[in-house]
Amino acid sequence: MNRVAVIGGGMTLFRRRLLETGKELSFLAAKMAMEDSGIEKKDLDMVVMGSAPDAFDGIHMKGENLLDGAAATNKPYVRLFNGGGTGVFAPIAGWWHVASGVADTVLVVCEEKMSSCFPHPQTAFQHIWDPILDRPLHPNLVWLFAMEMNRYMTMHNIKKEDIALVAVKNKRNAVGHPSAQLPDEKITVEDVLNSEIMAWPVQRLDISPPSDGASALILCSEDRAKQYTDDPIFIDGVGWNIDSTMWTNRDLYFPRYVANAAKMAYKMADIHDPKKEIDFAEPYDPFDYKELHHLEGLLLCDKGEAPILTREGVTQRDGKLPVCPSGGLLGVGNPIAATMGQKVCELYWQLSGKAGKRQIPTDPQVGVGQAWGDIMQMGTVIVMRRG
Amino acid sequence: MTFYEKQTDPSSPMHWLGDMQADYLYPNGKAGDKLFKHIKENDTFLASKCINCSKIFFPPRLYCEDCFVEILEKDWFEIPSTGKIRLHTIVTINTYGEKLNEPKMIALIDIDNTDGALLGIIKTDNIDENLIGRKVEAVFKSKNQREGTLKDILYFKMR
Numbered sequence: 383m384n385r386v387a388v389i390g391g392g393m394t395l396f397r398r399r400l401l402e403t404g405k406e407l408s409f410l411a412a413k414m415a416m417e418d419s420g421i422e423k424k425d426l427d428m429v430v431m432g433s434a435p436d437a438f439d440g441i442h443m444k445g446e447n448l449l450d451g452a453a454a455t456n457k458p459y460v461r462l463f464n465g466g467g468t469g470v471f472a473p474i475a476g477w478w479h480v481a482s483g484v485a486d487t488v489l490v491v492c493e494e495k496m497s498s499c500f501p502h503p504q505t506a507f508q509h510i511w512d513p514i515l516d517r518p519l520h521p522n523l524v525w526l527f528a529m530e531m532n533r534y535m536t537m538h539n540i541k542k543e544d545i546a547l548v549a550v551k552n553k554r555n556a557v558g559h560p561s562a563q564l565p566d567e568k569i570t571v572e573d574v575l576n577s578e579i580m581a582w583p584v585q586r587l588d589i590s591p592p593s594d595g596a597s598a599l600i601l602c603s604e605d606r607a608k609q610y611t612d613d614p615i616f617i618d619g620v621g622w623n624i625d626s627t628m629w630t631n632r633d634l635y636f637p638r639y640v641a642n643a644a645k646m647a648y649k650m651a652d653i654h655d656p657k658k659e660i661d662f663a664e665p666y667d668p669f670d671y672k673e674l675h676h677l678e679g680l681l682l683c684d685k686g687e688a689p690i691l692t693r694e695g696v697t698q699r700d701g702k703l704p705v706c707p708s709g710g711l712l713g714v715g716n717p718i719a720a721t722m723g724q725k726v727c728e729l730y731w732q733l734s735g736k737a738g739k740r741q742i743p744t745d746p747q748v749g750v751g752q753a754w755g756d757i758m759q760m761g762t763v764i765v766m767r768r769g
Numbered sequence: 770m771t772f773y774e775k776q777t778d779p780s781s782p783m784h785w786l787g788d789m790q791a792d793y794l795y796p797n798g799k800a801g802d803k804l805f806k807h808i809k810e811n812d813t814f815l816a817s818k819c820i821n822c823s824k825i826f827f828p829p830r831l832y833c834e835d836c837f838v839e840i841l842e843k844d845w846f847e848i849p850s851t852g853k854i855r856l857h858t859i860v861t862i863n864t865y866g867e868k869l870n871e872p873k874m875i876a877l878i879d880i881d882n883t884d885g886a887l888l889g890i891i892k893t894d895n896i897d898e899n900l901i902g903r904k905v906e907a908v909f910k911s912k913n914q915r916e917g918t919l920k921d922i923l924y925f926k927m928r
Contacts, residue, residue: 399796401796401797401799403797403799406800409832409839423835437791440791440795451834453834455834455835498795499792500793505790505792513787517787
């Protein structure tokens with residue numbers, strides 16, 4: 383299996399509504415990644431696109447619609463989608479194109495234009511449920527995750543204040559991010575606790591916003607990477623795992639599918655003790671409690687311990703285990719697939735010292751990124767390492 | 770393995786009637802916004818040119834998909850709203866299988882001075898004639914009725 387390097391990254395603005403079409407957003411992100419790496423379209427062997435349900439853009443087969451903006455015309459091209467898991471799964475697919483030896487250089491683009499779905503992208507989420515057993519009650523994602531959050535709080539006796547600290551940390555971390563939609567350097571726990579209750583215990587500031595945006599990465603073989611950089615960043619482990627769609631039959635306080643995916647990735651990356659060997663993490667944080675949930679799923683702390691680490695400042699950018707130094711989905715925005723920008727591009731930027739104001743001060747060598755999707759059942763994990 | 774009998778009445782099994790809300794608001798995009806703002810005020814089109822390969826895009830684009838370079842403001846220019854019919858078909862029934870009151874000619878029109886083409890309706894007195902290669906020009910709505918969409922072009926007529 384070939385070792386796979388990351389040599390370029392790009393990310394557009396993330397905003398609730400952008401004028402650009404999905405193709406145009408894809409072009410802007412792809413062009414940034416190509417300029418960052420020195421790669422041109424002719425150097426690309428294959429292209430991978432990640433984009434969430436067609437229902438957001440209202441274009442069936444939107445992978446085909448987007449391809450000319452992703453430098454994919456007349457090239458081998460595939461579009462993947464597993465809900466919120468896509469932002470890490472698309473680069474995993476890029477990885478297997480190169481690791482297998484089928485391609486030397488691959489562009490991965492992730493695009494999402496949620497604003498087309500009118501009046502709100504939640505209407506698209508109404509059709510992800512089982513039509514017999516769930517949909518007659520008109521469920522939406524907020525009340526499903528409210529129940530999961532409540533379950534997690536109840537099992538470990540966690541206070542709402544400790545969960546709100548995650549939203550505060552991430553929205554403050556996002557202040558240095560040029561793409562950020564909701565950075566807020568002055569936000570406090572009280573602001574989160576006083577925000578509108580949507581479905582108890584979920585309040586307005588516990589949730590990331592819907593967004594338009596795109597992100598891109600250039601992956602290549604180790605030999606090819608040496609032509610472009612002296613300091614390549616490597617993808618050393620990938621993992622993915624999915625639990626039953628019968629969510630009613632799961633415990634819902636520990637994401638075992640994330641743990642399974644993490645074990646797969648750690649084994650590949652030769653990591654035996656993730657608590658000691660991982661320097662920083664970008665777990666998926668569409669809701670503040672999900673960062674905590676996922677830190678436990680990633681085996682970076684014990685069950686129920688993540689809120690304690692957060693309260694003690696361990697997960698701050700200058701803490702022992704920086705978590706979501708990008709600002710995450712809560713601070714930078716949540717254009718579903720395009721969150722590859724925070725979960726994978728950020729690992730590349732942090733490890734190569736290109737994170738600017740967001741740079742972790744302790745010279746990190748190993749990072750883990752993770753996404754979560756489908757009906758809270760999909761875990762996708764990537765481990766990246768310097769040199 | 771048991772196979773159930775074929776059902777001819779869809780409402781005969783116990784069921785739940787679902788619907789699928791899917792409403793969309795599509796902004797024209799960055800390149801499209803420029804084109805449709807122009808069409809709203811003018812009876813001409815805009816095109817954009819790749820400085821790398823000299824391809825002239827109509828409808829105009831923000832980027833060249835072949836060279837993968839951005840097309841800048843300075844490489845946009847006005848073109849007449851005329852062209853030649855590359856291919857056409859005559860539609861006689863609609864999507865639901867209902868007969869149209871009168872047949873409709875749909876054509877792909879190569880737009881003059883560009884490497885691009887546009888789908889349009891052709892108005893002609895003689896619909897059975899082979900019109901491939903014939904010169905046409907766009908007929909627009911009156912300016913006060915234009916909304917900045919493709920529908921501001923009513924049809925193409927023979928020149």
